Amino acid sequence: MSILKVARMGHPVLRAKARPLEKSEILSAPMQKLIDDMFDTMREYHGVGLAGPQVHEGLRLFVALLDPGDSDDERDREPPAPIVIINPEITVVDAAMVEDWEGCLSIPDIRGRVRRAREIRVRALDRKGGRIELRAQGFPARVIQHETDHLDGVLFFDRMKSFESLTFLDEYSRFHRPED
Numbered sequence: 001m002s003i004l005k006v007a008r009m010g011h012p013v014l015r016a017k018a019r020p021l022e023k024s025e026i027l028s029a030p031m032q033k034l035i036d037d038m039f040d041t042m043r044e045y046h047g048v049g050l051a052g053p054q055v056h057e058g059l060r061l062f063v064a065l066l067d068p069g070d071s072d073d074e075r076d077r078e079p080p081a082p083i084v085i086i087n088p089e090i091t092v093v094d095a096a097m098v099e100d101w102e103g104c105l106s107i108p109d110i111r112g113r114v115r116r117a118r119e120i121r122v123r124a125l126d127r128k129g130g131r132i133e134l135r136a137q138g139f140p141a142r143v144i145q146h147e148t149d150h151l152d153g154v155l156f157f158d159r160m161k162s163f164e165s166l167t168f169l170d171e172y173s174r175f176h177r178p179e180d
């Protein structure tokens with residue numbers, strides 16, 4: 001396993017549009033290793049999502065931990081499911097916008113409140129090149145929208161209506177973190 005270097009805000013790779021992957025490319029050994037390394041890197045830095053451009057690869061894929069316990073249907077706490085999403089296409093199911101806190105491994109130690117669509121459907125390919133479709137709402141929907149934005153060179157700052165909520169992580173923990 002390898003921990004990859006994470007691009008930080010200001011690196012041009014984070015502002016470029018990433019390119020889609022062909023199925024044959026997905027199945028290649030280097031791409032399978034990249035996916036494994038992205039999972040390792042996300043875990044190492046305690047992220048819930050990591051997109052190709054964040055590890056200096058201009059490719060339309062991301063890895064994420066989607067927490068099923070966070071969706072509105074009240075299944076009790078299952079562990080977050082690790083998932084790789086390739087060439088995602090998002091359709092908004094419920095356009096009601098929900099504002100909540102986000103962070104980003106490319107913008108370390110900063111949190112800010114971002115409005116996202118409440119519920120989405122995503123069509124994509126998995127790591128075997130097979131078609132997948134999933135619906136997500138709440139926090140998992142937020143993660144998918146944040147990571148898909150990375151594939152188009154968009155950072156969460158760009159989605160903020162106001163910078164008033166921007167906060168450093170320490171201050172977030174002291175003043176803003178919701179009570180569990």
Ligand SMILES: [Zn+2]
Nearest residue numbers: 103104105106
């Ligand atoms: Zn991010």
